[in-house]
Amino acid sequence: MTRPSANPFTPGFGLTPVILAGRDLAIEEFTAALAGNVPEARAILISGARGTGKTVLLSEFRELALEAGWIDLRLHTSSTSLVEELRGQAIAHLRELDPDSETSKLTMARIASVAAQRDIHERYTGELEPLTVVLDRLARLAEEEGGGVLITLDEVQSVDRAPLHALTQHVQDLIGSGHAVAFLAAGVRTGVDALLDHEGATFLRRAHRIEVGSVDVGTAAEAIRMTVADTTKGITPEAAVLAGEISRGYPYLIQLVGSKAWQNSGDADTIEIEDVRGARDAVVAAMIKNVHGPALRGLSPRKREYLRAMLEDEGPSAVGVIAGRMGIESSQQSGFRQRLIEDDLIRPAGRGHVEYSLPYLADALRHEEREGVGADVEPDTGLTRSHRARRER
Structure with a gap:
């Protein structure tokens, strides 16, 4: 009997x-950059809203x-010093790769017994060479x-500007020396x-910018179909289409609706x-x-009042109408x-109009109106005996 596949x-x-889903061109271009065909695409800055797949692409x-x-x-980003973390990781690799990382010196010999004593010197213990020299090597x-x-470097927005500037300076030095080096941040x-906008971010401003977001619903449905196709299960065309529609092409929701539907199928x-x-x-709810x-x-x-003023509209909201509803x-x-817009909660939708930027934000606002700000979407219910209690019974 074939063993059922795990939820994929x-x-x-x-x-x-x-x-x-929808990342073919970015992957193709970076592959070419690694091969040296598009060297300018070796410095990449990936950005997007939460759940759009920045870390996945990185x-x-x-x-x-x-x-x-x-x-x-x-x-x-949690490192106390990006430069020192860079040094530590570089030295760890050098200890493995550098044939001269370890040397020995004869310090004592006895001819009769053919015995010898050598002092072993590890080149990268207490490394004092400048980081530029270490990276170059x-x-x-x-x-x-x-x-x-x-x-x-992921979550780059959380890094202090000064250490980030110091880090990118070392990257620029390597690039300027003609080395094969790539820098990816998200x-x-x-x-x-x-x-x-920071004055020390010149290098990042010149980086190749990739903005990740939602894909079209058809692509989302195909991604769900192909994911299931790699397993012992199947999915009907109608189910895949509906799953794509529910996901609205948002990467996190593509995986979530697929996972929930898989669970429901038992x-x-x-x-x-x-x-x-x-x-x-x-x-x-998730x-x-x-x-x-x-x-x-x-x-x-x-801001919350502005968002709620948009709830009355089926599609994009006219900014003049929003102002009227707010009384301003x-x-x-x-x-x-x-x-x-800067908070990634709304986006322009044609001249004089805006719309919610992420799926189901209107549902979230309606939930707040019903239950209050910060209320759980799925209140916990039921009682479960703890693991310790079960073990001691």
Whole structure:
């Protein structure tokens, strides 16, 4: 008997899905950049709203680089010093790759017994050479093997400007020396935009910008169909189409609706349209809780009023009508409009119109009106005996 496949969908943030939807051109271009055909695309800045697949694309680029024989220096925004973390990772690789990383010196010998004593000197213990020299050495060793050095940094908007500037200076030095080096950074669009306004962000402003977002519904449906096709289950065409429509092309929701529909199908061989239809409420609830809830929690009353004034419209809202509903002059609404655009909560939708920027934001606002700001979407119910209690019975 064939063992049922595990759920192939990955709705957690930053988890790489089986099928990447709508990222073909970016992946193709970076692959060419690694090969040296488009060297200007080796410095990339990925931005987008939460749940649009920034970290996933960054991880895919990293995997492509590793397959091509590049060395990955992965930095973290939580580091107390990006430059020192870069040094530490570079030295760790040098200890493995550098044939001269360890030397020995004869310090004592006894001819009769043919005994000898040597002092072992590890070149990179207490390394005092400038970081530029260390990186240059690592890059040369990587290039001798047909690769290069990849430096990656996620959540770049959270990094202090000064250490980030110091880091990019070292990257520029490597590029200026003709080395094969790539720098990839990813972050929330609004934070990235603010970062680029800083005077020390010249290098990042010149980087190749990739803005990730939603894909069309047809692509979303095909991604769901292809994900299921790799398993022992199947999915009807109608179910795949409905799942794509529920996802509205938003990457996080593509994985979430696929996962919920898979769960609803149980041990059945095929995911039916009823399984997808039954997943919708749970999908919307998760979107409100995990994406919209955090975004709305710290919103000012006036911004929230602006968003709620849009609820009366089926489609895009006229900014003049919003102002009227708020009881302010049309010219006054422009400040709230701009700040909400910067918050990734609304976006322009034609001259004089705006619309919600992410799926189901209207549902989140209606939930707030019914239950109050910050109320759980799915209140916890039921009682469960703890693991400890079960073990001690």
